[in-house]
Amino acid sequence: MSSFESLIEYCKDDWNRYIQHDFVQQLGKGILDKSCFQHYLKQDYLFLIQFSRAWGLAVYKSHDILEIRQALASMKAIVEVELDLHVQYCKEWGISKQELDNLPEAEANIAYTRYMLDAGQQGDLLDLHIALAPCLIGYGVLARWIEQQSWYQAHNNPYQSWIDMYTGDEFHAAMQAEIEWINQRLAGIDSQRFQKLAEIFSKATQLEADFWQMGLNKSY
């Protein structure tokens, strides 16, 4: 029977490259170059805007009012809460709202977000969720992975509040709900369907790793 775990198993190396990326390790050690983190934060603002569009697409791809409500709630959470929190967080890192509003999108950001949207447009609601899964679930996994490492620097780590956000109960409750949503729908699929979904999942996972690399390279 297929499950979220089977998707990770399918692309274990890509998944580990994403979860254990150099950017993640440097962040956990507290030695990440501040300008790399700032570059990442700025691009993540643009990422979140595209991410909210993906939930808009999920509303459209929904089959019933329950699915519409769930997708709408996710979209509203980004548009009405998360983006404002992100702007506030960026301010703490010396990035103004004006700067965020005038940013060029980095190629790795365009590649990832447009891939997500295209996977959802071509496929159905499950394809879309699978394209979003590395984002919705991966950060919770990698933040808790950081905490388990011997090199983790919890004391005076400039990135501690970022780590706390993704190890926190709120993020993990949403993450568990998403894993359950996916597992319910993967339970009855055949191998051909699994293969297609696994390819989407592995591509989105690779694009997440590229997003970290973009942060390290400060590339556009």
Ligand SMILES: Cc1ncc(CN)c(N)n1
């Ligand atoms: C690129 C990216 N991936 C994941 C997340 C966490 N939802 C994020 N904020 N940005």
